[in-house]
Amino acid sequence: MRKYRLFAPGPTAVAESASLAMAGSIIHHRTRAFEAVLEEVRRGLKWLFQTKNEILILASSGTGAMEGAVTNLFSKGEKVIVVDGGKFGERWWKICKAYGVEPEIIKVPWGEAVSPADVEKLLKKGGYKGVLVQASESSTGVTHPIEKLADLTRGMKDCLLVVDAISALGAMDLPMDRWGIDALIGASQKALALPPGLALIGLSDKAWQAAEKGNLPRFYFDFRKELKGLVTNQTAYTPAIGLIFGLAERLKAMQTEGLQPLFERHQRLSDGMRAGVTALGLALFAKSPVNSLTAVIAPSGIDGQKIYKTLQEKYNLTIAGGQDDFKGKIFRLAHMGHYDDLDVVTVLAALEWTLADLGYRFEMGAGVGAAMKVLHG
Amino acid sequence: MRKYRLFAPGPTAVAESASLAMAGSIIHHRTRAFEAVLEEVRRGLKWLFQTKNEILILASSGTGAMEGAVTNLFSKGEKVIVVDGGKFGERWWKICKAYGVEPEIIKVPWGEAVSPADVEKLLKKGGYKGVLVQASESSTGVTHPIEKLADLTRGMKDCLLVVDAISALGAMDLPMDRWGIDALIGASQKALALPPGLALIGLSDKAWQAAEKGNLPRFYFDFRKELKGLVTNQTAYTPAIGLIFGLAERLKAMQTEGLQPLFERHQRLSDGMRAGVTALGLALFAKSPVNSLTAVIAPSGIDGQKIYKTLQEKYNLTIAGGQDDFKGKIFRLAHMGHYDDLDVVTVLAALEWTLADLGYRFEMGAGVGAAMKVLHG
Numbered sequence: 001m002r003k004y005r006l007f008a009p010g011p012t013a014v015a016e017s018a019s020l021a022m023a024g025s026i027i028h029h030r031t032r033a034f035e036a037v038l039e040e041v042r043r044g045l046k047w048l049f050q051t052k053n054e055i056l057i058l059a060s061s062g063t064g065a066m067e068g069a070v071t072n073l074f075s076k077g078e079k080v081i082v083v084d085g086g087k088f089g090e091r092w093w094k095i096c097k098a099y100g101v102e103p104e105i106i107k108v109p110w111g112e113a114v115s116p117a118d119v120e121k122l123l124k125k126g127g128y129k130g131v132l133v134q135a136s137e138s139s140t141g142v143t144h145p146i147e148k149l150a151d152l153t154r155g156m157k158d159c160l161l162v163v164d165a166i167s168a169l170g171a172m173d174l175p176m177d178r179w180g181i182d183a184l185i186g187a188s189q190k191a192l193a194l195p196p197g198l199a200l201i202g203l204s205d206k207a208w209q210a211a212e213k214g215n216l217p218r219f220y221f222d223f224r225k226e227l228k229g230l231v232t233n234q235t236a237y238t239p240a241i242g243l244i245f246g247l248a249e250r251l252k253a254m255q256t257e258g259l260q261p262l263f264e265r266h267q268r269l270s271d272g273m274r275a276g277v278t279a280l281g282l283a284l285f286a287k288s289p290v291n292s293l294t295a296v297i298a299p300s301g302i303d304g305q306k307i308y309k310t311l312q313e314k315y316n317l318t319i320a321g322g323q324d325d326f327k328g329k330i331f332r333l334a335h336m337g338h339y340d341d342l343d344v345v346t347v348l349a350a351l352e353w354t355l356a357d358l359g360y361r362f363e364m365g366a367g368v369g370a371a372m373k374v375l376h377g
Numbered sequence: 378m379r380k381y382r383l384f385a386p387g388p389t390a391v392a393e394s395a396s397l398a399m400a401g402s403i404i405h406h407r408t409r410a411f412e413a414v415l416e417e418v419r420r421g422l423k424w425l426f427q428t429k430n431e432i433l434i435l436a437s438s439g440t441g442a443m444e445g446a447v448t449n450l451f452s453k454g455e456k457v458i459v460v461d462g463g464k465f466g467e468r469w470w471k472i473c474k475a476y477g478v479e480p481e482i483i484k485v486p487w488g489e490a491v492s493p494a495d496v497e498k499l500l501k502k503g504g505y506k507g508v509l510v511q512a513s514e515s516s517t518g519v520t521h522p523i524e525k526l527a528d529l530t531r532g533m534k535d536c537l538l539v540v541d542a543i544s545a546l547g548a549m550d551l552p553m554d555r556w557g558i559d560a561l562i563g564a565s566q567k568a569l570a571l572p573p574g575l576a577l578i579g580l581s582d583k584a585w586q587a588a589e590k591g592n593l594p595r596f597y598f599d600f601r602k603e604l605k606g607l608v609t610n611q612t613a614y615t616p617a618i619g620l621i622f623g624l625a626e627r628l629k630a631m632q633t634e635g636l637q638p639l640f641e642r643h644q645r646l647s648d649g650m651r652a653g654v655t656a657l658g659l660a661l662f663a664k665s666p667v668n669s670l671t672a673v674i675a676p677s678g679i680d681g682q683k684i685y686k687t688l689q690e691k692y693n694l695t696i697a698g699g700q701d702d703f704k705g706k707i708f709r710l711a712h713m714g715h716y717d718d719l720d721v722v723t724v725l726a727a728l729e730w731t732l733a734d735l736g737y738r739f740e741m742g743a744g745v746g747a748a749m750k751v752l753h754g
Contacts, residue, residue: 008405011618022619023400026572028385028695059438059574060597061615067597098596189615195403197436197574197617217594219475220437220444238438238566240574240617241388242399318405 005317007347009138009167009293009334011189011196017253018194018246026241034241035233037248042230044251047259049184049202050175056226057247058199059240062166062187065199067095068221069162069183073130073207075215076100080130081122083114087139087323088164092132099216104128110140110326111295113288116148123152123159129210130160130182136168139323141286141295141332143172147179154180160207166190169200170254171266171292171336182207188243191266191292192250193337198243266291269335269344272375276348277333279370280355280362285330292336295322297329302358304328310357315350341375382694384724386515386544386670386711388566388573394630395571395623403618411618412610414625419607421628424636426561426579427552433603434624435576436617439543439564442576444472445598446539446560450507450584452592453477457507458499460491464516464700465541469509476593481505487517487703488672490665493525500529500536506587507537507559513545516700518663518672518709520549524556531557537584543567546577547631548643548669548713559584565620568643568669569627570714575620643668646712646721649752653725654710656747657732657739662707669713672699674706679735681705687734692727718752 006013027034038057045055058064070092074080078101082093085108093103104122108114119131131153133144146163153161160182165174169184170191176184181204188198203211203223211223225236254262270291274284277296285295298304305328308321322330333347348367356364383390404411415434422432435441447469451457455478459470462485470480481499485491496508508530510521523540530538537559542551546561547568553561558581565575580588580600588600602613631639647668651661654673662672675681682705685698699707710724725744733741 004402004404004410006403006405008407011403011405011615014403014619019400022572023396025381026383026388026391026566027381028383028388030385030697031689031695033381059436060441061436061617063614064437064441064597095596098599099594187615189403189618195399195617195619196615197620217476219472220441221597222475237440238388238564238573240438240572241566242391242572242619243574312408318408320407 002316005346007334007343008318008320009332012193012334012337012339014195015193015250015253015338018249021249022242022246024245029234029239029241037245038233041244041248041251044248044255045200047255048170048251051177051202053202053204054227054230055200055202056223056230057235057239057244058201058221058226059197059237060199061196062185062199063091064221065185065187065201066091066164068218068223069185069201070095070101071099071216071218071221072211072214072223073160073162073183074101074210075213077102078129079104079127080132081106081119081128083108083119083131083133083144085112085114085134085140085142085144086110086137088134088137092164111142111285111287113142113144116145116152119149120152123156128159130162132162133164135163135165135172135174136290136292138167138293141289141293143168143288143290146174146181150179150181153182160210167292167336168290170262172290173263176202176204180204188247191336192247194243194246194250197240198247266336268375269339269341270294272341272344272371273333273335273348275374276344276367276371280352280367293332293334295330295332298331299360302360304331306358307331307354310354311350314357315353317347317350319347344371344375379693382723384711384720385695385697386709389570389711389714389716391572392570392627392630392715395626398626399619399623401622406611406616406618414622415610418621418625418628421625421632422577424632425547425628428554428579430579430581431604431607432577432579433600433607434612434616434621435578435598435603436574436614437576438573439562439576440468441598442562442564442578443468443541445595445600446562446578447472447478448476448593448595448598449588449591449600450537450539450560451478451587452590454479455506456481456504457509458483458496458505460485460496460508460510460521462489462491462511462517462519462521463487463514465511465514469541488519488662488664490519490521493522493529496526497529500533505536507539509539510541512540512542512549512551513667513669515544515670518666518670520545520665520667523551523558527556527558530559537587544669544713545667547639549667550640553579553581557581565624568713569624571620571623571627574617575624643713645752646716646718647671649718649721649748650710650712650725652751653721653744653748657729657744670709670711672707672709675708676737679737681708683735684708684731687731688727691734692731694724694727696724721748721752
């Protein structure tokens, strides 16, 4: 008997109530019944994004919203600052280059967060129309200092703070309006605990003004057209109806839990996971870790990919390995979405068995025990 | 007690077996289990598209694949012929203009099919890199003569036939390789009987060569990157995993039915529906009707929107009204996907009651009876 368990930093396990909501009949989107659901979803998303503005719902993976942020908010030849501290920071400047936006790249070593002073120095030079960054860099488990970056851009008339929060939204506090984030991006398959296929993006008033002026080509990801539809409870193109039913269900559950308890739960899960991992003598990779996932340095002499693969093949439990230069050197444990204290114990137990299988020497149960102490009561 | 019934030309009702497949656990896409599913889906799609080449699977609605066809296959300033015989023909040239491709528009009156001679005349002038057309123009229920257009472009070295078959794929025979279609586009929420959220596109060798040379900006819909992933059973970005599980299920069911029986079923459903509608004294709108939907002219004195709305509100059955200039003048009945002979009877019965409610005079049961005669074995 093999049970499958999904604990990767996206996609994450789907909440059963959402699966059941999505398994129901598809209702046509040009009906009052669907529009009522979308109206409720719009309200829920504003609550989750902590903004008064609309959140666009795109039928795409998160990368689609990242591309849309670039093509809607900037113009050809404009310069932006890109924080590149991993795979997803890299994606920002690749999208920019594909569309003729000129990225000034702040290269941050993997595992580290950008220094706001480095961004400030560039901003003082002037001429930058945006700062593009990750709230959670999924490839390293790092959170960049979004609030401090927002302090830099908030007062600037024509520089936007564009935040990929795909693996952060719903796991950490990112009060869009209060901090002054100009574009905040999420996706369904992370802390929202839905299958992949929906991207979400909220824009500030300043960003909407930029979207009116931008001259880059866009069609499927034309945010102006999406907004026009959304205020009548429609989308520009056929919406991913099933996923939107799931989203309605998840937003209800998250609202019942409450915003601060949601963030506190993710913080507690992180604390538990990190206590467990360090009790095993392992070192954390991220200097400024996000609370939706934990990147761990593979112990010397053990290939991190073997840890990932043994968990997958022997224990039927999916985590994530390292990427690019860090393949084999780190592995990543997610703790977000439909995930509770006992899931931390489950992951750590399977990790301990895996480490033992691979010849790592430690006191079995030490990680689980340390996590249990942190997580109890 | 109100049962909901979905008979619109997309989204269509989802097959229960697919709903259940999608309601199962999400398996991470970087696993052998998912790759095995994707490998099976790739085989099934080649069968459905009748091509030896790969079919790309995009997390987007069908419009995303249409945009990708334009941005991957053409370059800035290139001229293409666009057949505009409705809402979706119009979409082709809007996408072209958004990206700086120059459309020569053949405007076809709504309800009519393009004349191959008109396309041939333009092609003889030379300089066109593509012909963009619909196999099924969902807004009018017309099928354009794809085979004849393919006869024109097949021998041309650098002119591509790009076919939006979103509401045709799986309902009518479009043998991609045999006819020489260069790009064929489908989507999940039509004859595939899945929820919206997946777009599909197959490219000929000639189209792949063009994709290598194209200079338009593209990132999320970069077909070269998708193909590179697909041959290893992956996608460029996080796939819509749930929908792909549903697609695997649907392809299995369609393969069990068989390609010709699938097309014959849709033909039979069309024949039944049209016999029913005309027996009520109503006239068909499309001169060259596609077999996935039937557009009907509203009887004089009765607002077509009232027919659509009464079916929706009184009988909880979604069809589609007319669009743009034909709003109120026509209504559209789909018969595709997870749809059988008794569904034709159901729709016609509700339509008859609706017409009676709105004061149209006819012999009640005449439409249903006529359809039953055609459909009875």
